[in-house]
Amino acid sequence: MTTTTRTTPPATTSETPAYRPSAGKRAQVWLANHFAMITAVLVLLYLFLPVAYTFVFSFNDHGKTNIVWQGFTWEHWQDPCGVQGVCESLVTSLEVGVISTVVATVLGTLMALAMVRYKFRGRSASNVLIFVPMATPEIVMGAALLTIFVQGFANIGINLGFGTIVFSHIMFCLSFVVVTVSARIQSLDPRIEEAAQDLYASPMQTFWKVTFPLILPGIAGAAMLAFSLSFDDFIITNFVSGNESTFPKFVYVASRRGIPAEANVIGFSMFVIAVLLVVGAQVVSSLRASKYKS
C-alpha cells in the first residue's frame, strides 16, 4: 500500500539523468508506479473467476452432477430449457423482476420527489422508514414477511406464491430507488424549475417538460438497480415463495445435487446480455457527446 500514493517516480531517477539504473531497479520503479493498477486488475480477475467457471461448466458433458469436468458438449447451449423447471423459473424471475421494478420505481420516485422538494411533518420519520430496510439483514425481512403472510394475510386469501414474492421485492427495492433518485433530484438546480414556472409552465408542465427529463437518468439507474436486486434475490424469496420457483431458488435447490449445466447457460447468458446493454448504452452516450463537440 505504501507506494500506491506515489504519482512521480522516486527521486533517484530524476536527480541523476546520466545514471542508468539496473534492470532490477527499473522493474522495481515500474512496479511501484503501477502497484495500484496491477492490484486492481488482479482483483477484477478474482471477481470474474467464478463467472469463468460458470461459463466453462456450461459446456460440461456431465452425468448426474455437474461438479467435476467430464468432457465438452454443445448440448446444453442447444437446448437451455432441456432440464425441467429451469426456464419456467427464469420466466418467473423475469416477470417478478419487471413488475417489482416498475412498481418500486414509480413509488420510489414519488417518495424521492416529496423527500427532496417538500418540507412536511413526518419527514424525518419517513427518512428512518426508508433507511432501516437497507440496514436490516435479508433473513430478518424474509422471516418477518413469512410470519405475516402465513399468520395474517393467509386469512384474507393471500397465499405464498407469485404475489407474495412481488410484494416483498417491491418492498426491499423501494428504499434503494428512493436513495438513488433523491441523489439525482438533489443535484438539480431548483432555479431551472423556477425558470420553467417563470416561462408560463404550470406545475404539471414544469414536472413533465423539465423536472422529469432531467431526473430520468437517475430513475433509469434506480430501475436497473431494482431489477438486478429483484432478479438475484434468493434469501427473501426463499421465505415467501411457497411452491413458486424463481431462477435463484431453482439453482439453490438444484445445488444439492449439482446444478444442471443449463442453469449455467442461462446464468452466463444473462451476464452477457447485461454487459452488452451497459456497454451499448455507454457507447451510444459517448457517441452522442462527441457529436456535440464537432
Add this chain to the structure above:
Amino acid sequence: MSALAHVAGDPGLEPAAAAPEVKRRSWTAYLLMLPGVLWLAIFFLLPLVQLASVSLQSRYPGFPGYYYRDLNFSNYASALTDYAPHFARSFLYAGLATFLAFAVAYPLAYAMAFKAGRWRNLMMICVIAPFFTSFILRTFAWSQILADEGWVAGVLNFLHLLPNGHIINTPIAVVAGLTYNFLPFMVLPIYASLERADPRVIEAGGDLYANGFTTFRTVTLPISMPGVLAGTLLTFIPAAGDFVNMELLGPQRGKMIGNVINDQFLAVPGGYPVAAALSFTLMAAILVLVFLYIRRFGTEELV
C-alpha cells in the same frame, strides 16, 4: 442516507450549492409519500410487528406448529443461550469478510479513481458485471474452485499451508465466499468518495510526508472515510445474516445464525417462536453495532 447513495454512484448534474431553498409545505408531499409509505408500513413494519409477536408466542404442547399468543420471553433466553456460538461465528465471519473485502476493494477503488484514466468506465462495468450472473451460481462456482481436487487446494496443499488438507467445507471457504459475494458493495462507495476527492490533495500529502503509508493514513483514508463507512456497513450487514455461503461452502457443523433461522422457520416444525426471537436478536445486535460504529467513525454524511 447519502452514504448509501454512494452505491448508486450517480454524479448527476452540478450540485446547486447556492441555490435558494425551494422547500414547500403542501398536501402534495403527503400524496406523493402515501403509496410508498403505505407499502413500507404493510410489508416492512407490520411484518416486523408480527415477527415480534411471534417471538413471544408459546407452543401448544404436543401440537408442533401450533402456537398461542403469549409474552414468553424464554424464546429469547433459549435464542441467546442455545445459539450464542452461532451469533459469535456470524459476527466473526462477517467481520473477517468485511475486513478482507476492505483490503481487496481499496486498491481497486483507488486505481479506478486516480489511475484508470479512460479505462475507468470499463473497470466500473467489470465491477458490476459479475452481479448479473446469479450469486448462487457464482457461490457454487467457488465450491468447485475450492474443491479438494481443484487447483487452489492443490497449490496450498503443495505449500503445506492447509492444516487438514481441505478448504471446501471449512470456515475459511465461508469467509472467502462472503468476502467475494459482497465485494462490489465495498468497492463502489469507496470509489464514489475517492472520485470526488481532488487528487492534488493526495499529492500534496505525498509532498508533506516522506512515507507513503503516512500519506495514506493521514490524507487518503480520511478523505474516503464516508465511502469506507458505507462500504463496511453494506458488506457486514448482509454477510452477518447470510446462510447461502455456509450452506454451499461451509462445514456440516458450526453453522451461522442465518442457517439456524432459515432451518427453524422452514425445516423445524414448531420452530417459529425461537426463530423469530433469533431474528429479532440478530436485527437488534446489528443495529446496535451499526449505531456504535457510526458513533465511532461516522461523519454527518451518513444519514
Add this chain to the structure above:
Amino acid sequence: MAGFREAQGDLRLEGVTKTFGDFTAVDGIDLEVPRGSFFALLGPSGCGKTTTLRMVAGLEQPTAGRVMIGDTDLTGSRPYERPVNTVFQSYALFPHLTIRDNVAFGPKRRKAADASERADEALQLVQMASFAGRKPAQLSGGQQQRVALARALVNHPEVLLLDEPLGALDLKLRREMQVELKRIQTEVGLTFIHVTHDQEEAMTMADTVAVMNRGHIEQLGAPEELYDLPRTRFVANFLGQANTGVGTIKDVEGDHLVVNVLGTPVKILRSRSQVHEGDVLFGVRPEKVTVSRTRPEGVGNDVRGVVRDVSFLGVATTYLVDMPSGATWSCYEQNLDVEPLDLRPGDEVWLTWNPGHAFGVPTEDEGSLG
C-alpha cells in the same frame, strides 16, 4: 391560458414585506417603476433586493403588501400567471433542450403557433441565431447569458427582471453586455428591473436606481442625483467614495449651515443638508476637492492637511491627505495644470471645496454594512 393575468402599465409595490421566520428580508417597500424605464435595485448582498425581485416574479409571496402592474393586482398569483419574466443569476437554461427550444419554451406554453420563428427572432436580437441547434452546455458563460435574455424577451413581458445577470462574467465581457443590455432595452422598450450589487453597473445602465439596505429603500433617484446628493450615510458610502466628517451645526449664515468639525468651521448649503440642527455627517466627493500648496481666497471651505500618499494615474492624480480630525481624505485632481503640483508625502497642503458640492446626512449609522 387559465389564470393568466394580462396587465399593462407601471409596476407598483405597495408596502411589500417579506419575513422568513424571525428574519425580515424586505420591510414595507413602496416603489413605483414607470413603464418602459430601466430600473436598478442596488445594494449589498442580503439587503433584500433579490427577495423583492422574486416577489415581483411570483417566486415568493409577500407576507404583507401588494404587487401591481397598472391597475391589476398580481399579489397571490403564481409565476406562470404573470406577464413578468426573469433572467436568472445562473441563467437556469434547460440543459436537456436546444437553444431554440429553450427560447421557444415560453411561447409554446402560451400556445403560440409561431413559437420557433419567434425564438429565432429573439436569438437574432441577442446575436445568437447561429447557435440555435446547440445545447446549453456547449456555450460559454457570456453566450448562455444572451440566451437567457432572449428566452425572457421572446415573451414580450410587461416587466423583465434581471437577477445579477452579469455577475458570472469577466470584466471585459461585463462591460460589453452592459452596453448590449442598454441597447436592447431601448430597442424593445420594456420595463427592465435589474438587481445588482455593483454600483458602477447600476449607474451606467439604469435611468433610476433604488439603493436598498436591510430590507428597505434608502434612496431612490437618477444615478447623478444619488451620487451628487445622497440622503443617508449608507448611500454616501455605498455609491462611490466620499470624504466625510462628523460635526455639529453651530450657526446659519444665509443659505449656509456652519458646521463645527473638531474646531474647524465648515459650510454646507442649507438645501443640501438633510439635518438642520445638532449633529451632522458632512461629506464631499474626492473630485470636488482642490489641493493647493497655498491657501486660496474666497472659495468657502478650506482645511489644512498633510499629504500621506500620491498616486499618479495618468489622466489624474489621487492624493491621500491626513486631516486634523484624524481622518484620511482622498482627493482626485485632473492633471490639467501646466506646472504640476509636485507634492510629496509629508508636504503640507490646503484642501478647498465649494460649499455647493458638500452634502450633509444624518450621523446615525443605520446601514453599517456600507
